[in-house]
Amino acid sequence: MNDVIRLLQSHRSVRKFTDQAIAQDALEELVKCGQSAATSSFIQACTVIQVEDKDAREQLVQLAGSQPYVASAARFLVFCADMKRHQLACNMHEADMLCGYTEQFITATVDCALFAQNVLTAAESMGIEGVYIGGIRNQIQAVTGLLALPDLVYPVFGMCLGYAAQDPELKPRLPLDVVLKKNRYDDSDDIASITEYDEQVRKYYRTRTGGKKDTAWSEQVADMLVKEARPHMLDFLKSRGYLLK
Ligand SMILES: Cc1cc2nc3c(=O)[nH]c(=O)nc-3n(C[C@H](O)[C@H](O)[C@H](O)COP(=O)(O)O)c2cc1C
Known part of the structure; x- marks a missing residue:
């Protein structure tokens, strides 16, 4: 690197x-x-x-x-x-x-x-x-x-x-397979990958807020995009x- x-x-x-x-x-x-x-x-x-x-x-x-x-x-x-x-x-x-x-x-x-x-x-x-x-x-x-x-x-x-x-702390980003697709758009594994990622994001927020915030990435997006x-x-x-x- x-x-x-x-x-x-x-x-x-x-x-x-x-x-x-x-x-x-x-x-x-x-x-x-x-x-x-x-x-x-x-x-x-x-x-x-x-x-x-x-x-x-x-x-x-x-x-x-x-x-x-x-x-x-x-x-x-x-x-x-x-x-x-x-x-x-x-x-x-x-x-x-x-x-x-x-x-x-x-x-x-x-x-x-x-x-x-x-x-x-x-x-x-x-x-x-x-x-x-x-x-x-x-x-x-x-x-x-x-x-x-x-x-x-x-x-x-x-x-x-x-x-x-x-x-x-660094904010974890989406798994690479969600953002990098080869040759064609295939999101068949995205829900599984995002579910795993959600746990990482929850952990990140728990650490950053001393346990006060425990929100998954998908949850945050869903809250935001209904407004x-x-x-x-x-x-x-x-x-x-x-x-x-
Ligand atoms: C175009 C743009 C607008 C943003 N606006 C705000 C803002 O108004 N207030 C704020 O606190 N952060 C703002 N951010 C920062 C994002 O919240 C932040 O980049 C994102 O949560 C990822 O976190 P990180 O930059 O620490 O990795 C903005 C970021 C971008 C790219």
């Missing part, structure tokens, strides 16, 4: 941070790592908003569903899918950009995810830890206003970064120029 593989397989989200700062130089180095990620058709459709303003951070804590680490992390970044600069590029050549394609939504969002994961992995390689904050989509309209995001720019998720003040998933998202994205066709 080499150092990169060891690093990737030791990822865990960290939600408690020390007061240690992250230098601006280091942050910029991390963002450059994000920029180095592969990008669909070279579109480079991710913009990062570095939120330094304390009041804005406190507002984001609430907008993300009361997640205090949004304020206590040394840095908080918002990763935005951004097709606005493409409109500028088209304007530079007097070309009328055709906006609103679902394909553009996919490519811009994927670009953002690849960019952000590079940032997090690079951070972890420097001893900085973090956690993604999808919670900012709870009140995405307010977040968009707070960050003054124009049309064609939408906040995909946030990310807390800082030095860890906790050392969480509506941010139903405001489609109308919001349409209002920003995405998912129109």
